[in-house]
Amino acid sequence: MLRTLDIRDMLLIDRLELSFGPGLNVLTGETGAGKSILLDCLGFVLGWRSRADLVRQGASQGEVQAVFDLPPAHPARDLLAEAGITIDDDELILRRTNGLDGRKTGWINDRRVSGEVLRRLSEVLVELHGQHDDRGLLNPRGHRALLDAFAGLDLGPVRAAWGARREAARALAEAEATLEAARQEEDFLRHAVAELDKLAPEPGEEQRLDIARRAMQGAERIRDDVARALQMLGGDGAEGAMVDAARWLEGASDRADGRLDEPLAALSRALIELGEATRGVEDTLAALDFDPSALESTEERLFALRALARKHDVLADDLAGLGDQLRDRLGRLDAGEAQVIALRQAAREAEAAYDATAAAIGRDRREAAGRLDQAVTAELTPLRMERAVFRTVVSDGDAGPEGRDAVAFTVATNPGAPSGPLDKIASGGELSRFLLALKVCLARGNDALVMIFDEIDRGVGGATADAVGRRLKVLADSAQVLVITHSPQVAALGQTHFRVSKSVTDGMTTSTVAPLDAGERVGEIARMLAGDRVTDAATEAARVLLDG
Structure with a gap:
């Protein structure tokens, strides 16, 4: 869980200390208020590729610190051990600075580390989703891993069979090359x-x-x-x-x-x-x-x-x-022919063993694909996409350490329409809902990641926005979720609510983020419903949304 985020002199932020809670955390604010700056700063401390002009104008250095709660079995501990870092308690502190010259320096619990270590660590700490998410669900290369995670497959046997197959092929190739060289002389x-x-x-x-x-x-x-x-x-x-x-x-x-x-x-x-x-x-x-x-x-x-x-x-x-x-x-040379014959037989046996193991994994994947399709379809109904068709296509692919299967998530937004890749077929709002439905199905039982959704509810409203919010709340029941949203229906379901605002003082623009109490939440959600002029009806509607 992300406990705190401390930002100093970054972009439009002078000084900001945020404390996040468990469950669903929502960030709201007017367009342009600087909500995306928080993601930029969080991505910076996690070692993600970032823009060059991060340091606030007039400052000599920018700094971001993120504190995570790390349970004993969290996968981040293995990565920390590989980097030679040991933490005695459950507190993980990431800190990174950026100078005016662009030089970046990172620390983990006061131990200096490279940006690559931070990036690797971020993969097991935070997962970002948005309409232009090309790091997760929209990347077809990762679909097989997502299906395997959903199915709970043990890939150990097929990886071992692949290793044995590769070793047998290597030994055969070496023996054949040696024999051929010997024959030449x-x-x-x-x-x-x-x-x-x-x-x-x-x-x-x-x-x-x-x-x-x-x-x-x-x-x-x-x-x-x-x-x-x-x-x-x-x-x-x-x-x-x-x-x-x-x-x-x-x-x-x-x-x-x-x-x-x-x-x-x-x-x-x-x-x-x-x-x-x-x-x-x-x-x-x-x-x-x-x-x-x-x-x-x-x-x-x-x-x-x-x-x-x-x-x-x-x-x-x-x-x-x-x-x-x-x-x-x-x-x-005289014995080489017999050795090659024996190695060829061993290679055939290793190939057959790999084929059998890969075929078994393939059958499990196809069975799991059907279950995933049903699960996603069930999630699409409350998202007002009951006519859409989601299908996990498992086809023959190139042999590898995880089998011979290629996996792709495809959708058809209307019955009878052709299916295609997620990012090619669905519109912006539809894509957001597909991503959310998939995430709800794939994230069950995974409370290790902090999930961040960047305006994933864009383009939807009314009952659909409410359904999006409720799906997010389902996710937040088992993991920490951060949502940047313009939807009052989503914001009303948050357990912790922050408002992002922007102000100009002495010609200097500054973004601030403030946690909202119960009364302030009513006013913010009323603003989201009514716009600049908040009416009594909007205020009453906000209370109704907050009451659930």
Whole structure:
């Protein structure tokens, strides 16, 4: 419930404090007195799009504060929690200022917030209706939500089915795209895997082959020199000569009086060293002995490894790992077809589940549409539109999280006349009454919103205006209703009555709003009945209206 509205230096208002009551609150006044200014100011503090020149002439800043009573279960509390705002009691204070430079600043319970937060909050606090209401009942995009609210439908299952359907479709699309991409490189993968499997590279193999190749290349260059050296050291070379020399010296030693003993001993030692050298050279020559074809095969494999590494732009030691990766990709390709088949089946099942759930919601909507049509028809009779035909059309629409149904409210103002959209068929007065009848039906049980009707009774009078007022009073039995009206019949039914007036002082125009007591209400309603010259008959008629 909107408890108070405090306005400072906005448009034609200098300072204004209003306290609203529960039930039906009515605002009356002469045309041009400034009744719409109140809506402008309320819309401003709620973050609605507003005119630029809001600050009162001569003031540096305008300010509006609105105080709402917020019951514990009010949906506004969830939005406040999302914005990180906690209120300890049931009082919600919205405040917003507007500077001459157009800068706007908003607060919720002294916590600074953006205009977007205020706008989101306003959607669960206030609902505005008028002849040019394009935010609610006249917007066909919102008709399905209104029908669902009337029917009390639980959209959780169809939303869950839509989510599962969308997820299944996404998984299938990804798998198909992956499979298609894999198919485009299938020839490459199979050729590369076959090539790697044939070569069968091993980690560290390149280094081992390179060392062996270098060794064989080196052996090839020195082997002849080592062989010639061995020949010079062997029996036909140094060893043979030294043996012959030792034999000759031994034969002469007996006649040399011992002078050859030391040379013979040295020669014996030399023969031992020469033997060891010869054996070392023989071992080396044996080690240098290799099959020339081994060098050729080693070089061929080494060059094959390096060529394949260059081809795939990897190190030779990484070829084995690359082979594992390519084989894995090839395996996924081979398994991809089976995965896609399984995902297609899952997508079909999700589609079927969604179709069944959406069809059930559609049946509920069509059943509820009939009940809504009957309810609106019943409301139209006291509004003197008993010949009008209201119909809720539920047709096939695009699939979405809330089903496949498109919903549109249509009317025919006279039997046999073609039906059409509300705002295309009904005249101004008829449209107001259609909106009111719809609102009475759709708002039952919803006391969370403050409903505002801006001259919704325009174009009607007499008994019809009285019926409009009584419909508004029905709404006010379960929710707070604010009505800007020119109809005395509607004004007389208000539980709280405000008069809007305009005055000029020292060349400055100011609008004021004053609550009326019982006696003042008689005078205001008499003015509404009679005009500028209030007669005794008008005063008496006003009393009759107020007495009900």
